[in-house]
Amino acid sequence: MVAAGLGLKRATGTRPSRQRRWPLLAAIVICGLATAAYLGDVLLHHPGQMLDWYDLNVYNHGGLIARNAPRRLYSWQLHPGIKFTYTPFAALMFAAFSLLPWAVLRWLMTVAGLAAIGVTIWLTLGALGWHARQRATGLAAVAAVALWLEPVQRALHLGQIEPLLMVLIVWDICQPDRRRWKGIGIGVAAGIKLTPLVFIPYLFLAGKVRQAAVVTAAFAGTVAIGFVFLPHASEKYWLTGYFLHASNVGDVKSLLNQSVLGLVARSIHSVRHATPLWLALSVVLAVLGLGAAAVLDRAGRAVAGWLTCELTSLLIFPISWDHHWIWVVPALALLADTALRATGAARWAWWGLAAAVAVLFGAWGTLPLGEVHPLPGALQPVSQNLFVLAGLALLAVAVVAAWHQRVTGNEQPVTEKLDHAMTRTSLGPPRSSVK
Numbered sequence: 253m254v255a256a257g258l259g260l261k262r263a264t265g266t267r268p269s270r271q272r273r274w275p276l277l278a279a280i281v282i283c284g285l286a287t288a289a290y291l292g293d294v295l296l297h298h299p300g301q302m303l304d305w306y307d308l309n310v311y312n313h314g315g316l317i318a319r320n321a322p323r324r325l326y327s328w329q330l331h332p333g334i335k336f337t338y339t340p341f342a343a344l345m346f347a348a349f350s351l352l353p354w355a356v357l358r359w360l361m362t363v364a365g366l367a368a369i370g371v372t373i374w375l376t377l378g379a380l381g382w383h384a385r386q387r388a389t390g391l392a393a394v395a396a397v398a399l400w401l402e403p404v405q406r407a408l409h410l411g412q413i414e415p416l417l418m419v420l421i422v423w424d425i426c427q428p429d430r431r432r433w434k435g436i437g438i439g440v441a442a443g444i445k446l447t448p449l450v451f452i453p454y455l456f457l458a459g460k461v462r463q464a465a466v467v468t469a470a471f472a473g474t475v476a477i478g479f480v481f482l483p484h485a486s487e488k489y490w491l492t493g494y495f496l497h498a499s500n501v502g503d504v505k506s507l508l509n510q511s512v513l514g515l516v517a518r519s520i521h522s523v524r525h526a527t528p529l530w531l532a533l534s535v536v537l538a539v540l541g542l543g544a545a546a547v548l549d550r551a552g553r554a555v556a557g558w559l560t561c562e563l564t565s566l567l568i569f570p571i572s573w574d575h576h577w578i579w580v581v582p583a584l585a586l587l588a589d590t591a592l593r594a595t596g597a598a599r600w601a602w603w604g605l606a607a608a609v610a611v612l613f614g615a616w617g618t619l620p621l622g623e624v625h626p627l628p629g630a631l632q633p634v635s636q637n638l639f640v641l642a643g644l645a646l647l648a649v650a651v652v653a654a655w656h657q658r659v660t661g662n663e664q665p666v667t668e669k670l671d672h673a674m675t676r677t678s679l680g681p682p683r684s685s686v687k
Contacts, residue, residue: 276385279392286396290405305358308411312357314338315346318482325485326494337501340478340486342444361411368415369404369581370395372422376582379426379555380589390585398581402615403639406575414578417441421448422582425558435463439470443477446495447576450542450565451558457546458557501571510639511572512537518636534568541567541647544654551657555586560650567643577639580613583646605649612642 294302314336317325325336325343336343349357370391377390398404407414424437435455442448449471455464479486489495503509505517512533517526541564549557562579566572584606591602634641 272385276389276392279389279396283392283396286399290399302405303358303362303409303411305361305411306409307413308358308361310334310336311338311346311411311413312350312354314343315348315350318343318347318485319350322482323484325482326488334502337495337497338445339443339474339495340482340489341474343485344477344481345444358411362408365408365412365415368419369398369578372415372419372582373398373585375419375422375426376555376585377589380586382589390588394581394585394588397584397610400615401578401580401610401613403575403577403580403613405615406573407578410575412575413444414575417445417448418578418582421451421562425451425554429460429463433466435466436470439467439472440474442467442471443474447565447569450569451561454542454545454549454558454561457542458549459546460549504570507636508574509571510566510574510577510637510643511569512567512640513570514572515637515640519633530570537568537647538564540564540651544647544651547654547658548650551661553657555582555589556650556653559583559586560647560654563643563647563650567640567647572640574639577613577643580609584609609642609646612638 310330313328313330314325317328317336318340321328322343325340328336330336338346352360373391373394374387377387377394382390406412420437420441424434424441427434438448438451442451448467452464452467455461455467475486475490478489504514504523505521506514507518513523513526513530516530516533517523520526541560545557545560545564548554548560559579559582563583566576566579587602587606587609591599591606594602
């Protein structure tokens with residue numbers, strides 16, 4: 253892994269050989285086939301099965317309420333048991349989107365979601381030091397897998413804003429550290445949905461105090477905007493503790509909630525009795541996860557750092573719906589990168605982990621969470637908590653990697669390692685040299 257923002261300069265005068273071109277062509281063909289298969293799957297299903305834009309409809313209704321009855325924004329029942337739970341700032345954004353015709357809005361959101369996933373992969377590979385043709389090859393390969401992951405298909409199915417928030421955060425955190433306003437994107441994302449606030453302690457621990465301050469200031473700005481334009485709704489949301497009520501978005505015990513709280517609540521069949529244990533576990537996971545993220549970041553492994561931070565948030569926050577785990581897409585890019593840089597048995601171990609993640613988060617025609625076809629007996633708790641268990645395993649890998657980094661402090665030179673990895677895999681060495 254390499255630090256984000258590493259400056260590399262492309263060498264000139266080297267014509268790529270046919271041998272070095274074939275991985276890109278193969279990846280493009282595979283990505284095209286995966287895309288065609290996905291579109292075919294959408295067309296073969298009845299309308300609404302693959303794409304029904306349920307969550308987008310909630311956003312649209314929230315925007316309409318913000319425009320026409322703002323005092324009822326957080327009391328209106330959008331659906332039975334479902335109230336609007338996003339921030340007043342988010343409601344203002346949705347109000348603007350609600351001016352569009354519904355037919356335009358839903359397809360615009362689908363295209364934007366697909367584009368956001370592709371841009372996220374591109375940015376992640378760039379932060380890992382991939383350049384030019386290798387980056388395009390990696391984009392096509394990871395995108396082909398991403399289209400057939402359950403969190404991705406669910407996000408597209410629901411018309412979720414999660415892919416857009418993900419790309420905003422990744423774009424921001426992949427900016428060079430010298431950028432004065434680096435952090436503003438994360439702050440705006442947190443102003444729409446509170447979970448990105450976890451990046452503030454992560455950035456502080458990683459020694460990026462200015463960026464943490466920018467995130468905080470940007471988030472505070474979104475709160476202020478909400479109070480200016482939606483004062484009553486802002487008072488309701490922020491001053492009454494409304495934002496703390498996780499049950500407003502649905503049943504915490506639902507199999508679709510793949511958080512530690514969901515796991516514990518399903519195990520003991522009670523959210524109230526699960527809360528104390530969840531709080532204790534969350535403190536432990538937050539300390540381990542954010543600590544490991546900071547260690548990896550300080551060691552120059554920025555992508556591993558911010559992905560570990562996001563993984564920690566998915567585990568410790570009360571609600572992590574299945575589509576929130578769309579962050580597995582940049583995680584697969586990181587695992588593939590790590591496998592390429594490894595040697596010997598370690599290389600195959602990392603490829604095995606990447607394959608296991610793709611399988612566990614794959615879209616297999618039914619929910620991989622035990623809701624449609626639950627596994628019998630002792631395997632049922634595993635199937636019902638598949639994502640959260642996989643997340644805990646990945647967090648353990650990150651903690652071990654951080655501990656190993658602290659103990660050894662070894663870092664192989666980036667360009668030497670990357671050149672060697674690309675040559676071994678016939679992708680061809682990056683045509684670049686360190687400035």
